[in-house]
Amino acid sequence: MVNRKLNRNGHVLLILMTLELGSHSQEEQEETSQDEIINVHVRTRNSYYNCSRSFLNLGFPHLFFKWSKFPFKSPQALSLSLALPDTIIRIYGTPIFTPEDEVYFAERNNEDWNEKRRKKKREDNRDDETDETNTERVNGSHAQLVGHKPRELILSKAVWQDVVEFATAVKWGFMFGFSAFSHINEPNLYAKYLNINGSTVANDFSVFRNLLKRFPFYNSSKIIGPDVTRFNASKKYFESFLKANGCDYVDEIAFHHYYFKDDATFENFMDVKLLNNYKVHLKVGKELMEKYSCSKPLRLTETSSASGGGVLNLSDTFVAGFTWMDKLGQSALHNITKIFRHSYFGGIYSLINKKLKPNPDYYLTLMFKRYVEGPVFTVKANRPRHIRIYANCAREYRPGSLVIYLMNLSDLKEYINLTSFSTQTVSVFRFTAYEDDLQSKRVLLNGEELVMTGSNLPYMKESRELGDKILIPPYSYNFIIVTEARVKQCINYFKQDSSKDQNGNQDKKNTVEVNATTEKQNTDSDDDSNNGCLSKLRTDVPAAGSILIIYLIVNSVLLVL
Incomplete structure (x- = not known):
């Protein structure tokens, strides 16, 4: 069993090591032999994939809008959100918007039902319900067949105005006039309750695409799906979808992934074998796509550490960062176009808590x-299995800069040598757990605790060091930026990116996905670097009579106009 406290020397008390660390760390580093140093070589000559500025995105459970849980006007909420630019926000739920001040109810009595939902949520101590293992959510999504009441997201004019004002303040954009649709959620789970197979869903996508072609406003819209759960768990279902030509009816293949369920243990979060399962998952999906000549891009539309809202005192603590960093690195290496972290606010696994x-x-x-x-x-790199390393071009610094991000999943400190940049001074950001407690919600950056002052985020202070012997602390995640790397591919990438901005391309703006909505694509180019090109911000409530498409898969296409 992994000790939750960092014991850097199995037979020495932690408190003694902590007291001696400051006075001996330099001496210990000098005593490190060359054989113990991990030589890291980044292959900068070739790169086959790019991470766009909107690669990493966020999900919001729709219930926090419904119950007005999110403090839109809080200076702290604004500050936290402003710090995450170039983000697509995907709101999970089926939306109904109305320009009336009074909430519109869709053929049901919601008053008692909502109160029951609130009571249930208080009992469960959960803020969201969108997870790959949540069978109740599957039933509720098709209430007509299984007896549950439908679950729509309903916004009044007053609530919508709060959302718009917040989005304007943090420079997020909303779209009406949908440019893309992502309709269904984990349809492979439907088979357990509704007997809907992959070929049926593929046919539904075909019907829907043909329907969109009838409307000039929607005929160039993108369709994203089928949002199956892990490919290795949904292999037969996904194959039946592809076999029925489902790939022909979507523009991107969407999927979900969680490492484990909400009963995961501390040891699960530290298990390197479990981290490797994501690569297996991607391999299964890509092999099936190759088998059926499906060359569409892959998009991870829902992900976190554990499903079911996360694991209390694990998904919301330092230890969860290992699964998150590795997911980001592996997704970039495997050409995932976009990844949506569930969730920003709401649930145990959220990025910010209720306070x-x-x-x-x-x-x-x-x-x-x-x-x-x-x-x-x-x-x-000649690295042990507990060291996981990824590399990318770096922004914010001068053109040609390189960022290396890596984690150490053991109680041993390691040293790395950046073989191509060993004589250069680099910027190092070391993240460790407060008081060496991996289940702490407090974080240290280069030994200093990160604490907000009012609504102000802490200053992220780097450490400037030579690249020949960089300390990687036990149980840490780290970012190393080589500011003088002068990587040609990075220089060219940002030079082209700057040129696009001068031509008026809006790919650096943000958007919010409301149910089916995704980022508007540049219709003049299929280049993935244009992902995130958006329409202008709409600050008005949609006019009465606006067409809003709500799409459900129930053996055939069901549309509400």
């Missing part, structure tokens, strides 16, 4: 959003 305090994963997300973009590189 608007950042959980450890927030700071990891902040670092990735701030510094990672562009060409993805492979890494060669």
